[in-house]
Amino acid sequence: MSVELPPFHPPVNGADRCPVASVSKDPEAAYASDLERLKALRAVPEEEGKQTFYLGTRMSKLAMVQTNLVKAALEKEWPDVDVRIYGMTTSGDNNQSQPLYLMGGKALWTKELEVALIEGQVDAIVHSLKDVPTEFPPGCELGAVLEREDPSDALVVKEGLSYTSLEEMPDGSVIGTSSVRRVAQLRRRFPKLKFADVRGLVQTRLRKLDDPTSSYTALILASAGLIRLGLGHRITAAVTSPVLYHAVGQGAIGVEMRIGDERAKEIVGSLECWRTGWQCRAERSMLKVLEGGCSVPVGVESSLVELALPGSPPPQATFLSGAPRPHNRAEDPHAATITLHGTVTSLSGTSSVIASITRNVYSIADAEALGADIAAELIAGGGREILEELEGMSRRCMERMGPRCPSRVMGGRRLISRLLLRGRGGAAWASS
Numbered sequence: 001m002s003v004e005l006p007p008f009h010p011p012v013n014g015a016d017r018c019p020v021a022s023v024s025k026d027p028e029a030a031y032a033s034d035l036e037r038l039k040a041l042r043a044v045p046e047e048e049g050k051q052t053f054y055l056g057t058r059m060s061k062l063a064m065v066q067t068n069l070v071k072a073a074l075e076k077e078w079p080d081v082d083v084r085i086y087g088m089t090t091s092g093d094n095n096q097s098q099p100l101y102l103m104g105g106k107a108l109w110t111k112e113l114e115v116a117l118i119e120g121q122v123d124a125i126v127h128s129l130k131d132v133p134t135e136f137p138p139g140c141e142l143g144a145v146l147e148r149e150d151p152s153d154a155l156v157v158k159e160g161l162s163y164t165s166l167e168e169m170p171d172g173s174v175i176g177t178s179s180v181r182r183v184a185q186l187r188r189r190f191p192k193l194k195f196a197d198v199r200g201l202v203q204t205r206l207r208k209l210d211d212p213t214s215s216y217t218a219l220i221l222a223s224a225g226l227i228r229l230g231l232g233h234r235i236t237a238a239v240t241s242p243v244l245y246h247a248v249g250q251g252a253i254g255v256e257m258r259i260g261d262e263r264a265k266e267i268v269g270s271l272e273c274w275r276t277g278w279q280c281r282a283e284r285s286m287l288k289v290l291e292g293g294c295s296v297p298v299g300v301e302s303s304l305v306e307l308a309l310p311g312s313p314p315p316q317a318t319f320l321s322g323a324p325r326p327h328n329r330a331e332d333p334h335a336a337t338i339t340l341h342g343t344v345t346s347l348s349g350t351s352s353v354i355a356s357i358t359r360n361v362y363s364i365a366d367a368e369a370l371g372a373d374i375a376a377e378l379i380a381g382g383g384r385e386i387l388e389e390l391e392g393m394s395r396r397c398m399e400r401m402g403p404r405c406p407s408r409v410m411g412g413r414r415l416i417s418r419l420l421l422r423g424r425g426g427a428a429w430a431s432s
């Protein structure tokens, strides 16, 4: 590779960077152009008296919008820090043509960025928390969760059609979504609708929807993504529980950092919204138990009501710089009543289990325990059978296909999305 690598950078083998077998863009070229951008970014001289802080993110518009939100919040909090954004191409971005269900798990969106983080090319990564796997690579952790945008899923009807809900749509209408969770839950309520894969960035999906020659009647997308892209007007209706429980972490921005990077911890940690953080950590803790190496159609809904703590307010803390921290910081003591609803649905949509817990919590650890307890309730209340069915599918595939089995490569996600969309229950394939 001819581009110059940063001094701490080990040799790069382009072929090692991408877990996807066939890509439509040349990953080596994409990586080379990313490095060029990094070089240009690093060449910008530091402003007098300022330190730089590099945020990595995907190149998608949504990722950039979210990262600019983080940058603006950081620069408000840390006037002496010059925040620079390094956009990277991920395996998911390299491959826009292959359907998601053939491509594997969520690590597709995070892997390259995590390599850049571990190698020190960036100081933190800005993610949609929903896309962040529950287990981090060694050396990485969640540094902050920012205040959540509307976490709901949204129905977006094709331009020119007047439907206002899924209930109104005639049998056989095609709903575009690539999400196992959405298809499984919606198939349960709307067995006569058809579900089809739809890929690409949010804007691309909308273009496919509105194309008069496409067979989609509507899409299901996260409300938060549409709102942040300034496309909130495209939301026909929110689709919420009990019809559709949203994804774990949906609507929240998560910032990942290196474990032990005290500077990043202080800078990034200042953006934590403790309410969203506690809720999302409870949700993620539930998912971690349920996943067990296998992808599962899991939905959640949570709420948090702050409780007054007895005694005097905590003393005003200061940052390392000596500047006072505003009130209500994440590290101040808090108490809250959290309600968490969780659901697991079989791929066919024929069985599902729901559990809810309401409990007072006093720490992140309490919130995570709440999530684990909900998972245990779901498993005991019928989830075990659903999970065993999913595991059985992966096992049978592994026996049949050996090392070629997608579930071996991707911890089950690929296989399960494939089984799901291959129409156990009649999935349609829209040409897109």
Ligand SMILES: NCc1[nH]cc(CCC(=O)O)c1CC(=O)O
Residues within 6 Å of the ligand: 128, 129, 130, 131, 202, 220, 221, 222, 223, 224, 225, 226, 249, 250, 251, 252
């Ligand atoms: N998996 C893609 C993804 N990741 C985050 C969002 C939207 C923003 C969010 O949910 O936080 C989306 C698009 C979608 O699901 O419609």
